[in-house]
Amino acid sequence: MPQTIASPGFEIRRDGERAVIALAGEWTLDHGRRLERLAEQMPISLGEVRRAVLDIGEIQRLDTLGARVIDQLSHELGSEGVRVEVTHARREHATLLDAVRTRTAVVDRPPRSRLIDMLADIGRTVVLAWHDLVRGVSFIGEVVVAIGRALIRPQRFRWASLINQLEQIAFRGAPIIILITFLVGCIVAQQGIFQLRRFGATAFVVDLVGIITLRELALLLCAIMIAGRSGSAFTAEIGSMKMREEIDALRVMGLNPVDVLVVPRILALIIAMPILTFLGSMAGLFGAGLTAWLYGGIAPETFVSRLQSVITYKHFSVGLIKAPFMAIVIGAIACIEGLEVKGSAESLGQQVTASVVKAIFMVIVVDGLFAMFFASIRF
Amino acid sequence: MPDRTPPSAGPIIAVRDLVVGFGEKIILDGLSLDVMPGEILGFVGGSGTGKSVLTRTILGLIEKRAGRISVFGQDLDTMPEAERRKLEKRWGVMFQHGALFSSLTVAQNIQVPMREYLDLSPAMMSDLAALKIQMVGLKSDAGEKYPSELSGGMIKRAALARALALDPEIVFLDEPTSGLDPIGAAEFDSLIRTLQQTLGLTVFMVTHDLDSLASACDRIAALADRKVVAVGTLAEMVASPHPWVKSYFRGERALARLKG
Structure with missing residues (x-):
């Protein structure tokens, strides 16, 4: 491909109780596990904040995985009492984020006892x-x-x-x-x-x-x-x-x-x-x-x-x-x-x-x- | 979306002077066709004229005798094997009868290409599979079902979800609305439209369905006499002088549809 492939990353700028997280690079399936790790690190390196702004304006490419990770991230932060905002989304990225947001995640089935399974079998x-x-x-x-x-x-x-x-x-x-x-x-x-x-x-x-x-x-x-x-x-x-x-x-x-x-x-x-x-x-x-x-x-x-x-x-x-x-x-x-x-x-x-x-x-x-x-x- | 492919780029698929035949029989002879990035191209033609043959030739399932096919600006013949593998991640195919793996559930079917090509945790893979299932308008419990337990319309949707598993840039659809009732077909057309806008897809759609052509497609290409005889918008097709195109787009059924 002609354009350079930039791996995904983020940068946190603090401003009192408010933190601006600038996301950049390609948030796509090619970077699979790397994206998942980023999403795990982010809340940790963010520490205690009240408000978080996810600035996705610098993201070069976004697909369903990237959008999903961003969505899960904001959901997770939200459940910890942080007010999350997504800004500078390009029109097409916003559509994709919307498409991904309204969906519910798969529910894990409750664990069953091995013994009972065996007897039933x-x-x-x-x-x-x-x-x-x-x-x-x-x-x-x-x-x-x-x-x-x-x-x-x-x-x-x-x-x-x-x-x-x-x-x-x-x-x-x-x-x-x-x-x-x-x-x-x-x-x-x-x-x-x-x-x-x-x-x-x-x-x-x-x-x-x-x-x-x-x-x-x-x-x-x-x-x-x-x-x-x-x-x-x-x-x-x-x-x-x-x-x-x-x-x-x-x-x-x-x-x-x-x-x-x-x-x-x-x-x-x-x-x-x-x-x-x-x-x-x-x-x-x-x-x-x-x-x-x-x-x-x-x-x-x-x-x-x-x-x-x-x-x-x-x-x-x-x-x-x-x-x-x-x-x-x-x-x-x-x-x-x-x-x-x-x-x-x-x-x-x-x-x-x-x-x-x-x-x-x-x-x-x-x-x-x-x-x-x-x-x-x-x- | 424009960020997937450079906006200035030429055709995303370019077919030039393609010749395909089986034995003595020549199916396609000197066929040329361009598919532009971000468009939905409807491909029409009479039964048995070689619509599926063209799709399968582009996909590399059928050998061509002559001509050139380039996808993303790269010639498929001169492409090294490794490049070719990469290319296959960038397109998704929905076969006419679904071609879902019968011994896997719908969710597992969607995860087949993910497992093969991506480095993702199992939890994320099942999450993405569930997401694709819902994006194509299936209920979330459909993921647990086997293809034999699905209705015809659900199989089409599940097959589309599998085609979208790797977020491809091009999607090939072989008769996506055949065998669906008119309401289901209309829903499917608008689904393809929505997905095309959300995911920035280029769609190459083989179809018979006039409604699909009118409501979903940006451009239409007509196959007759072993080559593409007309390309353009619906209005341009209606105005085409070619006899087959004429009878297709100005037949009773077509007129009724176009007036309505």
Whole structure:
């Protein structure tokens, strides 16, 4: 800038009980804290006076901060019983001072007790957890009704949406699920052989890997992967539609968001999960067989024949029976969280996180319940 | 106010022979425009003719193909990065849909540029934020609210408050009154007038609103055929021979407004 930048300052001239404070320089935002310090010093260096005249004629530039500081200063002096006067204000400075004067300052909120805050927080969390449960159950009810409607009138069902979701979930999700179950199959087989070798029972690794992969591993890995991959996508898609009032637009057109958005997604998950679990099981067994051959010296023929004698249809079906239930858990949580999104980007992020965390947690809880159930019926 | 910028200075924004295009399509071709210090310039043009493109090009959000833009007498192309940062403190922008940060309250939104650029105590920052909130005519409790809890008019005001956070010398307003009811729009126009007089602003306002043009703007520039075809006061615009300007300012709606 062409003109020299003069930092703000003041000078006090005393005249009996009256003090003239001449302000000069640039009283602007560029001098932020310096201005605040000046305003703190001034009453101190002023000492005991009855009348103070703020001469602002020499101020080169004034903006809202400068005006605000001057206003606060005169207010503060006034409250100490000093009569304050502002003189030599240029027309534009006077307008600005007027604009700033009539406003009230922010009121600080009264301090609250930490303990009470914490207790209130715990209470709120408990109540919210209960609401979550109730909402989950009623939402699943809504979805069942909507699926019923679709069965009665299949021509109104959104087939295109279902196929699209199937492609996203099953087709595009398959490679990564096959890869991770393959790797985990390898790792479990290697660990099994390593530990069982000490008892001279290496051959039992086939039983171990076969049962654990078919009953639990493939399904759990698949569910966790789908919760992270598709559950988060559902929440984000539905959530951003909620943010932009698209859900409301559906409602006023007489379309039920559950029919349009939720049912195709959950149905696609219910179809995709068993398929992916099956693929995962095969990949896991393949990985285990490969490791058994290369690391444990168990020939593929031995591995396969032992697998045939150990694995019954029961073990195979346990994983597949559980798959659709996991699909419902993941799908319902993802869609509920999506519909809970409020207007902000932050809320979308929170809801997506909550969706993935809750889905994985619930998948493990439900898996535990199934384990108890199957054990008690000796399946 | 005159003390913000030297009174003898030329245009505060000068655009010369600007060419902007996307791919094959040329949006602005040889556009020249001056904005004088302390004025409110209304910028009109049909939908999709590139009003926002010009604003965004001046702000550096869109690359230009040719031409020169200088702001405060400095050419934006030859300006070093540090100067450019300083320049950005001296203008404020109010986007058409507010562009408030949705995860921050209104007061926090206003404090974003303050935190970035200024050395101020937190107490002073919240005090200034509250001041700006009231200056744009919002109730003081609006500062605690999130953008999703505000009405359309309140979002516009909050966005204006954020644009004013650093006491800028130039304010860009992109369709400030669109989506407001006529009373709200009139209030907004007079608010802009008042703020312009109090804070000594130069205002560059993209608008469709004839009322705004008549009541708030000192000068009007019309965009048609990819360039500025007419600049002047409302009376000069009405007298312009250009066909688009003619149909805009002498259409039924315009005549009704101008007579009224």
